[in-house]
Amino acid sequence: MTRTDTDSPGERGPLLDRFLDRLDDFDVSHTLVTPAGVPDAVDAVASDPAVGIGLPDGLGTLPERVSTDWSPATLRTAATGVTPASFGIADYGSLVLPTTTDGVEPVSLFAEAHVAVLAADDVVPGMADALTRLGDQFRADAESAILATGPSATADMGALVKGAHGPKTVHAVVVRS
Amino acid sequence: MTPDARTAKAEHIRRVMDAEGVAVSDNTQGFNEGRYESVADLEDYEALKDEARAIKEDAIERLPDLLDRLRETVEDEGGTVYLADDAADANEYVRQVVADVEGERVVKSKSMTTEELDLNEALAADGVDVVETDLGEWVLQVADEAPSHIVAPAIHKSREGIAALFEDQFDPEESLETAADLTAFARRTLAERIVDADVGVTGANFVTADSGTMALVTSEGNARKTVTATDTHVAVAGVEKVVPTVEDLAPFIELIGRSGTGQDITSYISLLTPPVESPTLDFAADETGPASDREFHLVLVDNGRMAMREDDDLRETLYCIRCSACSNSCANFQQVGGHVFGGETYSGGIATGWEAGVEGRDTAGEFNDLCTGCSRCVNACPVGIDIPWINTVVRDRINRGGDDGRFDSLVEGLTPDEEPTGIDIQKRLFGNFATLARLGSATAPLSNWLADAAPTRALMEHVLGVDRRRALPAFERETLQDWAADRAPVVNPEREVVLFPDVYTNHVRTDRGKAAVRALEALGVAVHVPDVRASGRAPLSQGMITTAREHAEQVADTLLPQVEAGRDVVVIEPSDHALFQREYERLLDTDRYDALAGNSYELFEYIYGCLENGADPEALVDGDGHRVAYHSHCQQRTLGIDRYTEAVLTDRGFDVTTSDVECCGMAGSFGYKREYYDVSVAVGEELADQFRTAETDDRTVVASGTSCLEQLDDLLSRPSRHPVELLVPDAPDVRGSE
Numbered sequence A: 001m002t003r004t005d006t007d008s009p010g011e012r013g014p015l016l017d018r019f020l021d022r023l024d025d026f027d028v029s030h031t032l033v034t035p036a037g038v039p040d041a042v043d044a045v046a047s048d049p050a051v052g053i054g055l056p057d058g059l060g061t062l063p064e065r066v067s068t069d070w071s072p073a074t075l076r077t078a079a080t081g082v083t084p085a086s087f088g089i090a091d092y093g094s095l096v097l098p099t100t101t102d103g104v105e106p107v108s109l110f111a112e113a114h115v116a117v118l119a120a121d122d123v124v125p126g127m128a129d130a131l132t133r134l135g136d137q138f139r140a141d142a143e144s145a146i147l148a149t150g151p152s153a154t155a156d157m158g159a160l161v162k163g164a165h166g167p168k169t170v171h172a173v174v175v176r177s
Numbered sequence B: 001m002t003p004d005a006r007t008a009k010a011e012h013i014r015r016v017m018d019a020e021g022v023a024v025s026d027n028t029q030g031f032n033e034g035r036y037e038s039v040a041d042l043e044d045y046e047a048l049k050d051e052a053r054a055i056k057e058d059a060i061e062r063l064p065d066l067l068d069r070l071r072e073t074v075e076d077e078g079g080t081v082y083l084a085d086d087a088a089d090a091n092e093y094v095r096q097v098v099a100d101v102e103g104e105r106v107v108k109s110k111s112m113t114t115e116e117l118d119l120n121e122a123l124a125a126d127g128v129d130v131v132e133t134d135l136g137e138w139v140l141q142v143a144d145e146a147p148s149h150i151v152a153p154a155i156h157k158s159r160e161g162i163a164a165l166f167e168d169q170f171d172p173e174e175s176l177e178t179a180a181d182l183t184a185f186a187r188r189t190l191a192e193r194i195v196d197a198d199v200g201v202t203g204a205n206f207v208t209a210d211s212g213t214m215a216l217v218t219s220e221g222n223a224r225k226t227v228t229a230t231d232t233h234v235a236v237a238g239v240e241k242v243v244p245t246v247e248d249l250a251p252f253i254e255l256i257g258r259s260g261t262g263q264d265i266t267s268y269i270s271l272l273t274p275p276v277e278s279p280t281l282d283f284a285a286d287e288t289g290p291a292s293d294r295e296f297h298l299v300l301v302d303n304g305r306m307a308m309r310e311d312d313d314l315r316e317t318l319y320c321i322r323c324s325a326c327s328n329s330c331a332n333f334q335q336v337g338g339h340v341f342g343g344e345t346y347s348g349g350i351a352t353g354w355e356a357g358v359e360g361r362d363t364a365g366e367f368n369d370l371c372t373g374c375s376r377c378v379n380a381c382p383v384g385i386d387i388p389w390i391n392t393v394v395r396d397r398i399n400r401g402g403d404d405g406r407f408d409s410l411v412e413g414l415t416p417d418e419e420p421t422g423i424d425i426q427k428r429l430f431g432n433f434a435t436l437a438r439l440g441s442a443t444a445p446l447s448n449w450l451a452d453a454a455p456t457r458a459l460m461e462h463v464l465g466v467d468r469r470r471a472l473p474a475f476e477r478e479t480l481q482d483w484a485a486d487r488a489p490v491v492n493p494e495r496e497v498v499l500f501p502d503v504y505t506n507h508v509r510t511d512r513g514k515a516a517v518r519a520l521e522a523l524g525v526a527v528h529v530p531d532v533r534a535s536g537r538a539p540l541s542q543g544m545i546t547t548a549r550e551h552a553e554q555v556a557d558t559l560l561p562q563v564e565a566g567r568d569v570v571v572i573e574p575s576d577h578a579l580f581q582r583e584y585e586r587l588l589d590t591d592r593y594d595a596l597a598g599n600s601y602e603l604f605e606y607i608y609g610c611l612e613n614g615a616d617p618e619a620l621v622d623g624d625g626h627r628v629a630y631h632s633h634c635q636q637r638t639l640g641i642d643r644y645t646e647a648v649l650t651d652r653g654f655d656v657t658t659s660d661v662e663c664c665g666m667a668g669s670f671g672y673k674r675e676y677y678d679v680s681v682a683v684g685e686e687l688a689d690q691f692r693t694a695e696t697d698d699r700t701v702v703a704s705g706t707s708c709l710e711q712l713d714d715l716l717s718r719p720s721r722h723p724v725e726l727l728v729p730d731a732p733d734v735r736g737s738e
Helices: A014-025 A035-045 A072-077 A104-109 A127-141 B003-040 B045-061 B063-076 B087-100 B112-117 B119-124 B135-143 B159-170 B179-195 B222-228 B249-260 B305-310 B315-319 B331-336 B351-358 B361-365 B376-380 B387-400 B408-414 B425-431 B433-442 B446-452 B454-464 B480-485 B503-507 B510-522 B537-541 B545-564 B574-587 B590-598 B603-612 B634-639 B642-651 B674-690 B706-715
Strands: A028-033 A050-052 A080-084 A087-089 A094-098 A113-119 A145-148 A169-175 B080-084 B105-108 B129-132 B199-202 B206-208 B214-218 B232-238 B268-272 B280-282 B287-289 B295-301 B495-500 B525-528 B568-571 B600-602 B627-631 B655-658 B700-703
Touching: A014 A028, A014 A169, A028 A035, A035 A113, A035 A169, A072 B179, A072 B280, A080 A104, A087 A113, A087 A127, A094 A104, A094 A113, A094 A127, A104 A113, A104 A145, A104 B222, A127 A145, A127 B249, B003 B249, B003 B331, B003 B674, B045 B063, B045 B249, B045 B315, B063 B080, B063 B295, B080 B087, B087 B112, B087 B119, B087 B199, B087 B232, B087 B295, B105 B179, B105 B222, B112 B119, B112 B232, B112 B295, B119 B129, B129 B135, B129 B179, B135 B159, B135 B179, B159 B179, B179 B222, B199 B222, B206 B249, B214 B222, B214 B249, B222 B268, B305 B315, B305 B351, B315 B351, B331 B674, B351 B361, B351 B387, B361 B387, B376 B387, B376 B634, B387 B545, B387 B574, B425 B433, B425 B454, B425 B537, B433 B446, B433 B503, B446 B454, B480 B503, B480 B510, B495 B510, B495 B545, B503 B510, B510 B525, B510 B603, B537 B545, B537 B574, B545 B568, B545 B574, B545 B590, B568 B574, B568 B603, B574 B590, B574 B600, B574 B634, B590 B600, B600 B603, B603 B642, B627 B642, B642 B655, B674 B706, B700 B706
Parallel strands: A028 A169, A050 A080, A080 A113, A113 A169, B080 B295, B105 B129, B105 B199, B199 B232, B232 B295, B495 B525, B495 B568, B568 B600, B627 B655, B627 B700
Antiparallel strands: A087 A094, A094 A145, A145 B268, B206 B214, B214 B268, B280 B287
16 A cells, blocks of 8 residues: 655645545555646556556646557556546545546456546545536436446455456545646 | 145255355355444434435335336437336347347346346347356356345355366366455456457446436446446346436445445446447457447336335335345344245345245245344345335235145134134244133143143144244243232332233243332332233234234223323333334324334333432342343344343443344244244354353343243253343342352
8 A cells, every 4th residue: 555645634634634544445545646746656556558548637647658549459458547537535435437438437447457546626525425416417418437446346256355357456646736 | 834845944944054054154244244334434324224215215106207207318318218017028128139239148247137037048048148247146157056145146155165166167277276366267257258248238226217327336347347348238127226316326325335245335336327438349359439339228127016016015125225234134044045045036034025026925935934023124224124024914915825724623722813714824823822821821730741742742843843842931820910910009109000911921931020020119110910912923923914913903902091091011022012113003003003102111111211210229139240141132122222121230230241143043933943943043053152152151141032031041051031030139049050
């Protein structure tokens, strides 16, 4: 578990604190950075080969070795998938992943490691807040989303195992403006 | 049931328990403990459950409108909705969809509804390769076994068993030992099958009418892959899965994982408004395609559900979100699992409602008796379904369709009940226990000698299915009512009560009744023990609702005038107290129920109230650090009143430790029944073990319920008694020779 916050908890505010604590509870490591620090933060946790989805404005950029020009074949062999997340849910340490035409869903799913990049300002307190926000999008634009909490897991093989069909590890890069 | 059928059933249960019992109990008890821990973290668990319940009530009420709305929404977004009347109709539709895209392989994520439909078999008949991708479901598909649990289908299989299965079926190059090895092997194997699949079939935990969004609650990521990697998505769901809005999903997402496997939330909640925007993935050609190539079919299945909606007693079943809390919190399920406590598709307490609704009464009748009405699932259910009541109602309906009644003459004189002929003779016997007890006391001790004689026990076992290994209750010649009638009245009482003389206290365990009278009198309470009909608990637990209702009416006729005269009703037996508080609501008019339930108190609840209101605690025995092991009663715990016994004993200086099990396993008649004796003892041993540890084995054993006392007496070498017997000075010395 890597946790490289430089700020003291008091400066982050209780909502972000709660979110980061809950990420910990669900075995999701995180780095808290400014947009300029995103490439290094991703570089530090992404194994090769890495594929990714370009980040929206304000969330920095991906390091060059993360290929955004992926195909089904490179997706299957990728060690790491890097994607943006729409927002976080503090009570559950959940990353809300959009399903986009450029493929956030497959890139966040097939590789053994998922790195999600999201804005520190984009954290809602609880599940009801999340569904309120999503409800309007779903009704207006027929959008979809995945609430992803921790790595994929199974207990079907006689003990709890992290890494079933989806990622075995998840890292959140939390970007402060 | 014939004697042979009882024997066969007992043997079947024994075999399953031997083969699967350890894995099932470890897993279910782990889930159950996880549930307690996880819901304790919620700010307001009860309010969240109420909210979830209200959403379901409303949705089922408005279901036809919501289905219309959902169809419009999904079709507007480019999907197709098919409302299937029954399994054959649904399967035919899915087969056609697969045929239309020339599908050769279908990958599936876990879906109970498709199990209900036997969809896999229907597709396989067309030559389609159907692959389950949930690891537990896949293990069962490879092993050709049925699920034993609605959430964790392979719960009955050990790691070693799965490893042997994989070795046998796949002859893998590497050796598979750990759970991680097995998971990695399954992931690789299934990934190959997923990437060249043509159609993805999922269930849906919820579907919102406003946006056409489905929620899939999963942890492995296989549902995500099933949808993303295939161009054609077929979601199959019962019509009851529809909720009005996206916002309505919030309480269910918060409750479902916690209630089921004790996880705050599962790894993935997929909220899909299909067709999803993700590009299509053609792994063979190594190309992605536009999302517009995606096709979506929502198959909504009736298969008996709309009729359940019209059924006042089965309707609640439709609120079920299939979380498995009722399985995991059930002491019997914890021992036997879904291969015994389950029907064609569903398992656990709520399965009776589902199977009766979608399969029929006969299927439900196969396992329905395993619900003993302990009620521990009621608080565990996130939508507050009265699961024991559904089991009772279905049992009543089964009775009415019952067997040939060829043994009826044997119990005729003992059964002045209101039931049809044909009801199982064993049920009729236990349902009329009050009559038996009256005769037993009247003819004691002769009745006890006779009942205990070996030839009698053999005959009882053969004809009535009363297991001969179980000690029978010994009837007292002098009933509690007789004893109390001769007692001098309390002078200038602080208050007056009627003490309800339940059948056991009146005829068998008169000591606890006498101790209750003495304890109350010591606190300045005048106690009347009325001549009153038995509560109706015994017939109700056999599914004899008409008889139970007649009992309830007569009890109310006797007790309500006393209540109107200002007397409180005090009840010693927790199962009767719970009956007054819970089931009488369904058996009596609202006014009469309110008056009786509102003025009835469990014995220690009442003693606690007296002490809180100024009664002198010194009138009761000083515990002086005496070490006590207490087992509270299942139904008492569901009502949350076990704390009064603990509080009073502790305040009086007793050193109290309390058991941590859902139920003792005796449950009235259940532990006497030949076919269930082994289950009952297995449940009871978990309780008994807690009172045999180094920390507890010197403690005096007390229990509130009659059944619990019988079970403990049968399993422990030291005696047990009702806790009130500790509180009165002239009771027999309980601190004696342990």
